[in-house]
Amino acid sequence: MGYKDLIIPTHNLPKTLILDTQTNILDEVLISVELDRKYKEESLKPYLDDDYYKCWLPTIESEIAVFFPNNDNNLKKITNIHFPITLESKDWxxxxxxxxxxxxxxxxxxVKLYKNDNGFPGEVISYDNIVFRATEKNGDVFNLxxxxxxxxIPKDGFFVSLQVLGYTDKTGKLLPNKKYKEIKSKGGVVKIPTNFRPLLPFTDEILEHNTFIKRVFVNNNxxxxxxxxxxxxxxxxSGLNNYGVGVTYRVYKED
Structure with a gap:
């Protein structure tokens, strides 16, 4: 608290790390009640694909976010998020x-949800710690x-992001996971980010470029x-420009 994040490689660490100060904003306090109003439920379907070559390879050091616009002023509450995943056959x-x-x-x-900041993920919408465990038994979409x-849903739309934390045991406990694989080459040892399963299918059925990514050591995170x-x-x-996440939400009617 009180300092900016510092991201540095772990090799040749200095004995002293200098941190820049930063004024922190306290988490907002939300007071809400259950809405006793009529609503209709609407859904945007996820885009599924089982083709290995049409997939994003998740890594611990990356985060992927998808933008959802808000096309009217009706009050809307998100109830489910549908994450498409690709299942791989044991036999190729x-x-x-x-x-x-x-x-x-x-x-x-x-999972994180962000406000729309001039077309990019901005402040988080909720500080709740939202996590889920996916297995092959969930099928080709995980419904959260x-x-x-x-x-x-904010008036300017929102982003849903996904970040892999690592593999777990059968009880859901996070296991020690290597973020990088070390591969020897003529120029020395090269660190390659470890790819985790499941793979995330991309689609060419969405014309807009609604998907955004960030990596820890690329473009200053x-x-x-x-x-x-x-x-x-x-x-x-190949024309595959979006991760096709789906959402279900309630559209409340005016009093």
Whole structure:
């Protein structure tokens, strides 16, 4: 508290680290009541795909966010977020068969919701610690129930972000996870971020570039739009420009 975050490589650490001071803003206190009003429920479906080559490879040092616009002034509360995931077959030769046995995984994810700050993720909407564990038994979409978190959609829209925390044991306890793999090359040892399962399918069915990413040691850990000319990715070269998250929300009627 009181200092800016300092992100540095762990090799050749100095004995003393100098931190810059920063004025902290206290977490907002929200007072809410259950709305006793009629509403209708609406959903934006997730975009699914089982093709390995159309997927984002999650890493611990990266965060991915998807923008959802707000097209009217009606009061809306988010109740569920639908995260599409890609299941991989145990047998590569049977990867295109829906009934093939899938590779097992148990992965912990962290979810954040951000306000829209001039087209980029801004302040967080909720300080609740929202995490979930996904396994192959969840199928090709994980439905996260956030109805108890009182997440109301801001007038300028919002972002939903996803960050992998690592693999877990069968009880959901986080295991020691290596953030990087060390690969020997002619120029020395190269650190490659470890890719975690499940993979996240991207889609070409959304025309807008609604997906944003940030990495700890790239672009000063700032958000960048997932778009050609800004990000170098084989997904973009194939026209796959968005992670197709879905949401379900209540639209409340006026009193």
């Amino acid at each position: 030769e049977k990867r295109n068969r829906k009934n093939s046995d899938k590779k097992a995984f148990s992965t912990l994810f962290k 129930d956030v109805s108890s978190n009182d997440l109301f 700032q958000w960048v739009q997932f778009k050609r000319g800004i990000v170098d990715s084989s997904l973009l070269k």
